[in-house]
Amino acid sequence: MIWYPYEQMKLMKKPYKIVNAEGVYLYTEDRKLIDSVSSWWSVIHGYSHPELNAAIEEQLQKFAHVMLGGLTHEPVERLSEKLKQWLPGDLDYCFYSDSGSVAVEVALKMALQFFMNRGETKRTKVLALEHAYHGDTFKTMEVGDDEDYHFVLNAYGKSKHVIHIPTKVEAMEAIFAEYHDQLNCFLVEPLLQGAGGMRMYNIGFLKRARELCDQYGVLLVFDEVATGFGRTGNRFVSDLVLPDILVLGKALTGGYLGHAVTVANQKVYDGFYDEDPSHALMHGPTFMGNALACSVALKSIEIFEKQDYMSKIRRIEEITGREMKGFSDPRVKEVRIMGGCVCMEVYDSQCIKGYQQFAYEQGVFSRPFLNYLYAMVPYIIQEEELIKVLRTMKAWFLK
Ligand SMILES: Cc1ncc(COP(=O)(O)O)c(C=O)c1O
Structure with missing residues (x-):
């Protein structure tokens, strides 16, 4: 059933x-x-x-999947290299997972741990948008703002770890002024809020968000699970305003297989990269970097560009x-x-x-x-x- x-x-x-x-x-x-x-x-x-089918079939002749713990393979190496070249700025470090929700979870964990690794333990809050939707796992429900989907969370009462604001510059400025030293990141679906009602807003809001994040040392996270790969009429909204962490899913594999990626910039990556093992990102979905998913994602990007x-x-x-x-x-x-x-x-x-x-x-x-x-x-x-x-x-x- x-x-x-x-x-x-x-x-x-x-x-x-x-x-x-x-x-x-x-x-x-x-x-x-x-x-x-x-x-x-x-x-x-x-x-x-036909080309996407062939990409999967070709990889299938070799193997469908091996774990990324202690192993690596050509499709995941090639896809990571391609994304490094293809994505704007220094969004260069790819962490894979099996769905958009999990990839957003990874972004939120990265943002929190980035500051914990530096001893900034007060930065426990996430700033997010009213009507946000970032997935159906627990933390993504918490950063989301939609009663129609996630009313079950009412059982816990209002979260003290998330602040929601409308897509209004004044509201954003006021929250940054008050909470900036408690925020680790500002997470948004850029330009187009999908499941929250196909709400569209202005690039000016995101430009100001970038300035405020820079001013107060807060990480800017774009959830482009829905908006990525052209949906807003931009290849990525990240081409217009550069986030510190970018999340891609859905069209990453041309919709063939469930796979997603959380891409960090140099600054975020450097926040984990040192001699201390406790500063490592402790995350590892079983199917991260799945070889079939990476092969079809590579082909999907090739077609996107070529055509x-x-x-x-x-x-x-x-x-x-x-x-x-x-x-x-x-x-x-x-x-x-x-x-x-x-x-x-x-x-x-x-x-x-x-x-x-x-x-x-x-x-x-x-x-x-x-x-x-x-x-x-x-x-x-x-x-x-x-x-x-x-x-x-x-x-x-x-x-
Ligand atoms: C903006 C956004 N983030 C995250 C997700 C969750 O992705 P998934 O369903 O692959 O977990 C969605 C799904 O609709 C989405 O629209």
């Missing part, structure tokens, strides 16, 4: 059973559906991509803007577009109940949540397929 995610099992409607997937399409026994959410925003190249994915994303944004132009409905509070993400926020979540089945009947797979009807399509989508996704969203309100 399968226990499905985010579902009241007693009320859950039967999931669509997928028998095949190729390109942007999911196939059930009797239907062909465009996946408008890229399997939770990860499948940027679409399904069953100029940034121009594909710009095209998606342009078509989306054109299609959504002039659309309005009294039930829709706002239509937000950024890069490869479009979201219709409605006033009342009841008015999008039934949308999933409606979309299914039009040949589109969608998974609205709360008040948000959104699309994050695979970047390989063709213009007419994208138009179909967007017109299905509009048609729900026009019917």
Whole structure:
């Protein structure tokens, strides 16, 4: 018996059973559906991509996995070298794990221990954003801010280790002024807060965050699990404002295998690098640096570069803007577009109940949540397929 995610099992409607997937399409026994959410925003190249398949098959001939404790291998070495070159600034030190949540946990542990290693034991607090979502493990729930997902934490009362602020410069400045000597890091989903409601905010906020972190010696951590690899219309938001620690997941492997990476800059790495064994980062997920995941991640980055994915994303944004132009409905509070993400926020979540089945009947797979009807399509989508996704969203309100 399968226990499905985010579902009241007693009320859950039967999931669509997928028998095949190729390109942007999911196939059930009797239907062909465009996946408008890229399997939770990860499948940027679409399904069953021949080059990605081949990368895994080739590595599989050698071995699928060996642990990184005391061992290493070519795919993990090559991926780390590639990320060092490809990522901005001195984000050079890659710590792998099996999911985005764990990679955020690792970032938070790094930030805390960075200061503990220096004897700055008062820096126990994390600054985070209202409406943040960083995963479903315990510490990521604590730094997250979403009652709808993580109300179970109410059992513990308010955390004294996390402060949440809105994406407003004045609020950020006030908190830094008051708490700067207790903060170890400021953790954000940069520019686009995904699961918290596809909320979009300004780069100016992040530039000011960088200045304040520099001024007060606080580490800046970008959770780009959702925003990385082009989703905001930037390759990484880290290309615009450089964090001290960057977290990548989801599209890292082109959505093929669960894998993530926490990338530290020189300063953070140096905070652990000395003669004292107790200053080591005591972490080691069993499947970190999995050889199949690293092989497919390398190929995914190669395709991303070779086929100029940034121009594909710009095209998606342009078509989306054109299609959504002039659309309005009294039930829709706002239509937000950024890069490869479009979201219709409605006033009342009841008015999008039934949308999933409606979309299914039009040949589109969608998974609205709360008040948000959104699309994050695979970047390989063709213009007419994208138009179909967007017109299905509009048609729900026009019917
Ligand atoms: C910004 C962000 N961080 C972390 C996570 C958690 O990643 P995972 O589901 O791989 O644990 C997610 C997942 O949606 C996310 O959107």
